[in-house]
Amino acid sequence: MKKVFLSLKELMKLHQFDFSDRPELELIRDLFVIQSHLGLRIGDLFSVTKANIIGDAIEYSPIKTGNRVVRVPLTGTAKEIIEKYSRPDAQLLVPKISLSIYNKGIKKVLKEAGINRVVAIMNPTTGHEEHYPIYEVASSHMARRTFVGLACRPISSSVTRV
Numbered sequence: 001m002k003k004v005f006l007s008l009k010e011l012m013k014l015h016q017f018d019f020s021d022r023p024e025l026e027l028i029r030d031l032f033v034i035q036s037h038l039g040l041r042i043g044d045l046f047s048v049t050k051a052n053i054i055g056d057a058i059e060y061s062p063i064k065t066g067n068r069v070v071r072v073p074l075t076g077t078a079k080e081i082i083e084k085y086s087r088p089d090a091q092l093l094v095p096k097i098s099l100s101i102y103n104k105g106i107k108k109v110l111k112e113a114g115i116n117r118v119v120a121i122m123n124p125t126t127g128h129e130e131h132y133p134i135y136e137v138a139s140s141h142m143a144r145r146t147f148v149g150l151a152c153r154p155i156s157s158s159v160t161r162v
Contacts, residue, residue: 028105039147110135
């Protein structure tokens with residue numbers, strides 16, 4: 001069974017969805033989008049600072065695996081989100097929120113943005129395939145899978161680059 005991630009079209013739809021009247025959902029949407037563009041674990045995203053920006057990339061040592069430096073190019077969208085949340089008195093690139101609030105919020109923003117493609121998930125208890133709208137199974141880790149899924153997709157000249 002394939003790992004579940006957003007398509008480029010779904011990620012763009014989410015990024016363009018207007019949550020301006022609900023800043024708490026706008027933040028969750030922005031965190032998911034930047035995480036999808038950078039591929040960072042959520043703990044790493046919440047720990048990188050302005051000092052981690054080296055040229056047009058972020059360089060950091062992953063919390064989970066440590067002892068090596070990872071360099072991830074900054075996309076235009078990632079730069080836009082970093083700039084949006086940049087404050088002179090803050091060193092973190094994005095505001096930090098609790099993981100439980102973030103994961104619940106991801107489900108809500110995907111649902112409200114109309115991202116409801118049905119996906120197949122293997123039930124670990126029964127071993128049977130079950131089907132759910134993608135927003136019901138979404139979590140912060142889906143952003144990492146989206147990053148990998150989009151990075152590994154075939155390149156087409158007709159696809160708008162992220």
